[in-house]
Amino acid sequence: MKSEKRFLAGILLNLSLLLSAANAQAWGDNGHQIVGEIAWGFLQPEVKSRVTELLQIAGEPGLAEASTWADRIRHDEQYKWTAPLHYINLPRDWHGYVEARDCPPAGCIVKALEKYEEILRSPDTTESERAEALLFVAHFVGDLHQPMHTGLREDRGGNDIEVQFFGFPTNLHALWDVYLPAGFAEDWRKYAQRQQWEITEAQRSAWQRSHSEEWAAESHALAHSYAYTAEKFLGEDYYQRNRAFVEQRLRQGGVRLAGVINRALGAREH
Template identity: 40%
Template sequence: MRLLAFAVTALLALPSPVLAWGKTGHRVVGAIADPLLTPSARAGVRSILGVETMAEASNWPDFMRADPAPYWQRQSTPWHYVTVPKGAGYAQVTPPPEGDAVTALRRFSATVRDKSAPLPERQAALRFIIHIVGDLHQPLHAGNGTDKGGNEVPVTFFGKPTNLHSVWDSGLIDDEQLSYSELATWLGARITPADRRAWASTDPAVWIAESTAMRDQIYPTDPALSYAYVYQNKARVEQRLEMGGVRLADYLNALFQPQRKRR
């Protein structure tokens, strides 16, 4: 029993990577966005990624964090999240010197627009954009600055020791036992024209405000999470995935919108 308690304590003490949605969730966001692209956005994405789908590209920034290079181990880590204290908005936050998800999104967007940039740089930038838009729709990627986006909030999920961030990354989604394509098909079919109009936004500050409002509602009073927590949050998770897909399409449609020639 003492050995088990020590193992659990050691597990929780390990540094947790700040990921969002997990592989399935990120792919769902990319797959929902794909059919919502305008012809110019679709052509723009294809000219950069080729046959690589947005669902496939969506997890690349997390996959590359296994690369031991300093760029992936330190420099790029802050680009997956923002820190917004409770009661504040992103406009009131000064991004750290190393940047955050919003500053990275802005920089990568400029690279994608720059047709003189080398193709590998534009590919990396577009993959980051796809990933970051998904990240900013995960409530705990708008962290409150006190617990590393829920990574330092130990919980159990159906009896297994983990942390709150991990539950929202993958636990709640994987509990459905669906492939990303099945989940994307189900969720995408629910999105109505009225939803698209209501959710239309290319402003990360809007997405962050929604995430922080939800973030402050999802901290459990009982760390033993199971059926009740899933029941309370299933609709929230699904809507954030749906909104992430719609916003990703909106963002890319604007990014690849043909520029009018000046007379």
């Protein structure tokens, strides 16, 4: 009971954020900022300088803040076409990415991430193109690590599955976007900065050896093994079962984002 009350207190401190969760489409702002801040801590010094230059062109104060840009602009008329790029719908029985089968003509997150990584890497793109690509990459790496972004088409990645979490009405997608991270990350910047001391060199090396198709497979496995549930009234048990997975996905997203940016901007891994 005491642990539940402590958790509810944390939820209430984030109420303004949580009330927007019903329409969430990705990690909430805090989740994306955690991924961006972790990534910043693992960038090579010379790459940080290049990232700072590109963020200045984009008008963004930092990588953490820039990681929310793709959500901020998705409802603008000129960027509505980007909506399908934030996710990939995968069936429960799925054994590996095949673009022609899994990525519709409108696009999907795996193909989009590959595209914007290439733009960020290419010496033939303009600085403004490279700056925009950085913003997309920073966001899409985070999105791909949210398990429900590989959810089922028929329930729109859990958006159509209504649940209650500690009495709050929400949906399964929003639960993973906002409610679960809110339980352990009241201050996203402090939380992210602590991760630099908790992520081991062995983890960093292993996580950065993988690629986007593997990240999708990891999220798919988590979605169907842990996120999807027949329960409608969720609370402490569900939170405790899944907290470690949410934290690991945020850490992996940050480490892998750093790896993508380091490689794309030409610095050698160390």
